[in-house]
Amino acid sequence: MKTVFKRTPTLKDCPTHYCPGCGHGIAHRLIAEVIDELGIRGSTIGIAPVGCAVLEYDYIDVDMIEVAHGRAPAVATGMKRTNPDKIIFSYQGDGDLASIGAGEILHAGHRGEQITVIFINNAVFGMTGGQMAPTTMADQITATTPKGRNVAEEGYPLCVSELLAVLPGVSYIERCALSTTPNIRKAKKALKHAFEQQRNKAPGLSLVELLSTCPTYWRMSPADATKWIDNEMTKVFPLGRLKG
Amino acid sequence: MVEKGQISIGTEERVLMCGNEALAEAAILAGCDAYFGYPITPQNEIPAYMSRRMPEEGRVFVQSESELAAINMVFGASATGKRAMTSSSSPGISLMQEGMSFLAGAELPAVVVNVMRGGPGLGNIAPSQSDYFQATRGGGHGDYRTIVFGPSSVQEMADCISLAFELADKYLMTAMILADGFLGQMMEPVVLKKRPSVELPPKDWALTGAKDREQNIVRSLWLGEGVLEDLNFKLDDKYKQIQKNEVLCEEYEVDDAEIVVVAYGVAARIVSGAVTRAREEGIKVGWIRPITLWPFPTEQISKAADEFRLFLTVEMSTGQMVEDVKLAVAGKSPVVFYGRPGGGVPTVEEILDKIRQLTLGAKT
Numbered sequence: 354m355k356t357v358f359k360r361t362p363t364l365k366d367c368p369t370h371y372c373p374g375c376g377h378g379i380a381h382r383l384i385a386e387v388i389d390e391l392g393i394r395g396s397t398i399g400i401a402p403v404g405c406a407v408l409e410y411d412y413i414d415v416d417m418i419e420v421a422h423g424r425a426p427a428v429a430t431g432m433k434r435t436n437p438d439k440i441i442f443s444y445q446g447d448g449d450l451a452s453i454g455a456g457e458i459l460h461a462g463h464r465g466e467q468i469t470v471i472f473i474n475n476a477v478f479g480m481t482g483g484q485m486a487p488t489t490m491a492d493q494i495t496a497t498t499p500k501g502r503n504v505a506e507e508g509y510p511l512c513v514s515e516l517l518a519v520l521p522g523v524s525y526i527e528r529c530a531l532s533t534t535p536n537i538r539k540a541k542k543a544l545k546h547a548f549e550q551q552r553n554k555a556p557g558l559s560l561v562e563l564l565s566t567c568p569t570y571w572r573m574s575p576a577d578a579t580k581w582i583d584n585e586m587t588k589v590f591p592l593g594r595l596k597g
Numbered sequence: 598m599v600e601k602g603q604i605s606i607g608t609e610e611r612v613l614m615c616g617n618e619a620l621a622e623a624a625i626l627a628g629c630d631a632y633f634g635y636p637i638t639p640q641n642e643i644p645a646y647m648s649r650r651m652p653e654e655g656r657v658f659v660q661s662e663s664e665l666a667a668i669n670m671v672f673g674a675s676a677t678g679k680r681a682m683t684s685s686s687s688p689g690i691s692l693m694q695e696g697m698s699f700l701a702g703a704e705l706p707a708v709v710v711n712v713m714r715g716g717p718g719l720g721n722i723a724p725s726q727s728d729y730f731q732a733t734r735g736g737g738h739g740d741y742r743t744i745v746f747g748p749s750s751v752q753e754m755a756d757c758i759s760l761a762f763e764l765a766d767k768y769l770m771t772a773m774i775l776a777d778g779f780l781g782q783m784m785e786p787v788v789l790k791k792r793p794s795v796e797l798p799p800k801d802w803a804l805t806g807a808k809d810r811e812q813n814i815v816r817s818l819w820l821g822e823g824v825l826e827d828l829n830f831k832l833d834d835k836y837k838q839i840q841k842n843e844v845l846c847e848e849y850e851v852d853d854a855e856i857v858v859v860a861y862g863v864a865a866r867i868v869s870g871a872v873t874r875a876r877e878e879g880i881k882v883g884w885i886r887p888i889t890l891w892p893f894p895t896e897q898i899s900k901a902a903d904e905f906r907l908f909l910t911v912e913m914s915t916g917q918m919v920e921d922v923k924l925a926v927a928g929k930s931p932v933v934f935y936g937r938p939g940g941g942v943p944t945v946e947e948i949l950d951k952i953r954q955l956t957l958g959a960k961t
């Protein structure tokens with residue numbers, strides 16, 4: 354019998370704590386595959402966020418650190434500046450990166466830190482119970498927007514990738530969706546490119562934003578959640594390469 | 598400013614430097630791989646000095662966007678096994694408390710310098726000792742401690758930072774230099790020497806890429822039942838070891854003293870002047886100067902209190918260390934306090950007056 358698909362070695366052989374249909378698991382698999390395909394496990398250091406993916410080191414078998422909420426780009430700066438030959442990546446949710454850590458990502462990009470950022474945009478704070486994130490869609494119901502996000506008072510969804518793309522220190526940004534198989538394939542290509550940029554010492558920060566499902570707090574079935582990414586989220590967060 | 602190559606390691610050559618620069622050069626000598634910091638008065642000489650000297654040595658200097666970022670850069674560099682430090686003054690140190698708590702939880706070494714200024718709030722930029730509580734009680738959230746040095750001369754600024762790097766690596770925690778604007782700006786002759794090398798535990802936990810080995814993880818989240826409690830007890834054991842082994846303090850003419858003045862940092866220098874004058878007047882007075890503020894010289898003070906004496910604590914605050922003095926004295930002798938907060942610096946005359954008043958009080 355021919356093996357057509359197998360678990361990549363850097364993805365640990367264990368069940369995750371994620372809800373059924375959650376995008377985090379897909380993102381982890383893609384990262385692990387890219388690390389193995391590039392053969393960089395032995396020189397990679399990952400940074401786990403505060404968010405549903407806080408236990409990422411239980412699933413991805415590389416050296417990893419868990420850091421304070423939103424501070425990953427600063428931690429990555431400290432690591433990369435003292436270890437220019439290592440591959441440093443952070444993995445951050447939209448609360449982590451776009452809300453509490455907005456300052457850290459902006460300035461890491463501004464300084465042109467040679468790091469790779471994987472930005473999981475699921476339009477809510479998953480871990481704390483589905484509250485509004487900066488990326489929450491207009492009228493979207495969350496734990497803290499019971500009548501739907503009122504843009505007049507709570508602001509429009511924040512497009513961080515577009516904001517970062519104008520910085521000269523940011524060299525590559527692409528937004529992909531963990532929805533359909535072709536989109537997931539594209540996401541993997543983007544991740545690979547981002548890691549390659551860093552491995553090849555291309556100057557500047559590389560970031561891949563992944564639109565990701567949170568069926569639990571979107572109050573949807575996993576199938577409807579992937580459709581919601583493609584039909585609704587992409588209207589506000591258009592897919593494609595923004596820079597580089 | 599010291600030029601490259603001017604300081605020969607291990608020589609007894611004296612150079613004239615301000616406290617902030619002496620501390621910075623001593624950090625380089627102690628093998629500091631990376632400095633991260635955000636400007637704030639009265640410690641701006643440190644980042645300015647480091648921005649020139651660290652690249653000369655092929656080491657890392659980054660001016661961070663905030664103190665939040667600075668301490669997290671330290672966190673990142675330290676997790677890879679490098680010696681890293683930051684420096685700031687009171688408002689910036691408040692911002693670093695989140696990171697310092699994470700450093701404690703993850704058991705990572707770090708060196709933090711607080712050149713204190715008056716508070717609360719923006720306060721002023723005059724020298725002060727008002728961050729004693731924050732420094733010696735952990736400061737951030739959670740059950741933890743940091744090692745805290747209270748240097749009182751330019752020489753001690755240099756000596757304490759070398760020891761801080763060593764103890765941070767030895768105990769895997771933050772060591773802090775709690776100085777004040779006075780010490781930072783003051784010029785004095787200093788001898789910059791490398792500490793004799795000691796054997797330190799290997800950094801086999803460091804994140805270096807999991808090449809041909811199992812993954813290393815640096816974390817502070819422990820959800821399993823009882824796991825965090827065990828960690829807290831483990832940290833507590835470590836802190837008890839430090840309290841046993843690492844206390845530093847200096848005493849002067851305590852044996853026959855009827856009055857013992859307790860002070861640290863720049864206040865201790867002023868006290869020393871006042872005590873010398875009081876001795877000339879025939880008053881039996883001595884002083885105890887804690888050099889480590891945590892661990893606190895509880896035993897030394899307690900021993901001094903075994904005989905009935907008056908304890909006078911002098912601080913540039915409304916009274917913070919005095920609580921530790923009272924805990925050490927444990928009711929065996931009276932403890933009085935004299936303080937000048939908000940940037941006020943006591944004069945020799947003021948302290949001398951206080952000592953004279955106490956002798957009168959003792960007689961009546």
Ligand SMILES: Cc1ncc(C[n+]2csc(CCOP(=O)(O)OP(=O)(O)O)c2C)c(N)n1
Nearest residue numbers: 403404405422446447448449477478479480
């Ligand atoms: C300083 C601080 N503030 C708040 C929290 C609580 N908190 C934990 S995760 C989180 C939001 C996570 O949302 P996101 O980054 O979008 O990750 P997700 O769970 O959606 O993947 C918050 C607010 C915290 N841990 N630390």
Ligand code: SF4
Nearest residue numbers: 371372375405479567
């Ligand atoms: S709450 Fe949402 S983001 Fe978190 S694990 Fe569940 S589905 Fe995933």
Ligand SMILES: [Mg+2]
Nearest residue numbers: 446447477479
């Ligand atoms: Mg989220």
